[in-house]
Amino acid sequence: MGEMMSKVKVSTTINGDPVEYLCDAEETLLDVLRDHLGLTGAKEGCGTGDCGACSVVVDGRVVCSCLVLGAEAEGRKVTTVEGLATGDRLHPLQQKFLEFAALQCGVCTPGFLVAAKALLDRNPDPTETEIRFGLAGNLCRCTGYDKIVRAVQAAAAEMRKG
Amino acid sequence: MRPFLYERATSECAAVQLAASGAPAQFLAGGTTLIDLMKLDVLRPARLIDINGLAAGAAGLIEEREGALRLGALVDMAQAAEHPVVRRKFPVLADALRQAASQQVRNMASLGGNLLQRTRCPYYRDRSWPACNRRKPGSGCGALHGQNRGHAVLGVSDACIATYPGDLAVALVALDAVLEIIGADGARTMGAAELHRLPADTPHVETNLAPGQLIAAIRVPAGPWTRRSLYLKVRDRESYQFALASAAVALDLSDGMVRHARVGLGGVATIPWRATAAEDQLVGRRLDGELARATAEAAFAAARPARHNAFKLGLGKRTLERALLQAAQMEL
Ligand SMILES: Cc1cc2nc3c(=O)[nH]c(=O)nc-3n(C[C@H](O)[C@H](O)[C@H](O)COP(=O)(O)OP(=O)(O)OC[C@H]3O[C@@H](n4cnc5c(N)ncnc54)[C@H](O)[C@@H]3O)c2cc1C
Ligand code: SF4
Ligand code: FES
């Protein structure tokens, strides 16, 4: 039946670059990023919107790419974890995650980084409660969250200094 | 996911016209229910009509019109939860939205789709369970004699005891909200309370929305009770979880006496539950601890628990009791 359905043509912007792709209607944005575009930072943890490992930013807002169709990226601006660093220079969030050892297996990390960036873009000086509430949609089975919260606080402080 | 045809609609008219012709279609808004259930192979639409383009028009706006709030169906949960008018004048709506899901899901999910979210009953969501009347009419109910800790105690039938999981709709039925509906044959309105159907012996017919009909907007009338309103949600963990029990309460008080009361219950019923028995208890009386307790008793008088969810009676009552007393204390 897949052959009967025509592919959807999508023009979008990913990490600042214009990108065009063809995808099947039933492919999610996560499928397209990972399988067609080689952007394997976003992970599939659950596929049901629960874990946040697939988080990407679409038009300035963090979403679960496992529940967005590839076709829905038409005309949008998508940022993935691959878009955080500037050349060889890590984003302050990435740097602080390393310094604070805010990851173990790392499966949740790209999602946390992307969600934390979206959080700090809107609220540069969040309280601990705001960080925990804002990142509640990202699950981590390893770290116990505390180091992640500290890393985000430290990155926020550094980013405020500019 | 099974293959389907993907189409985009850029106006309400185009959306309902597309839906009226061709193979059975579903509208795609945030996809947080629809794509989820298509991946699980529970929903199998032949066509999806992407209505996110409608957000560029009135369906994407929050407006105040003649004292009433008009929420476009494509407004997302985060947008509505943070809107200053919603927060100030209809706090129960902002509360219900803020306490729902995660930032990611609130960014994606539309208000129209939110009302139409499906139950989280694990037997419904997992096709490997053979019995589920809601998913497969006449197949039986896996939950009735299975695991039913999360299931409903109000509005249940022998065919289905699945909980309606949403938060917003509970606040909307309490506030007498009205839905603007568009179909291929024109526009009409429907009370928010008429949207969901009790399961009775046809749990698979979940709403009174005909196939192809579009929810364009939600209208919430303002009353002297809308400012003194709140949504209290109790769950297994503090955030990012569906309600075990919740209460939407809106009160108009004068010197501690209740002039008007609106009460909705969530997490405990098969549909967004308007607790009229509770409202009747309250009106014309002084709201104190005793009245709150009596009101909660009345609200659950008709409850019918199953094997694992009898705790929801006590929890639901205490939730409503606390919500009433908190609302009475609100500084306006
Ligand atoms: C991890 C997770 C946690 C969640 N937690 C909560 C929670 O705590 N509380 C809560 O209330 N909800 C919760 N939800 C549910 C979530 O709020 C709903 O899935 C969401 O609001 C649905 O909106 P949507 O725009 O994504 O709908 P979609 O998935 O796009 O659509 C849902 C259904 O509505 C139909 N539809 C959509 N828009 C319209 C329209 N305008 N007119 C007619 N039909 C339409 C679609 O065809 C489909 O049948 C959670 C969801 C997830 C994934
Ligand atoms: S409670 Fe309803 S949804 Fe759950 S198994 Fe029974 S019939 Fe299906
Ligand atoms: S993979 Fe998308 S939320 Fe878990």
Ligand code: FES
């Ligand atoms: S580091 Fe392993 S899931 Fe978070």
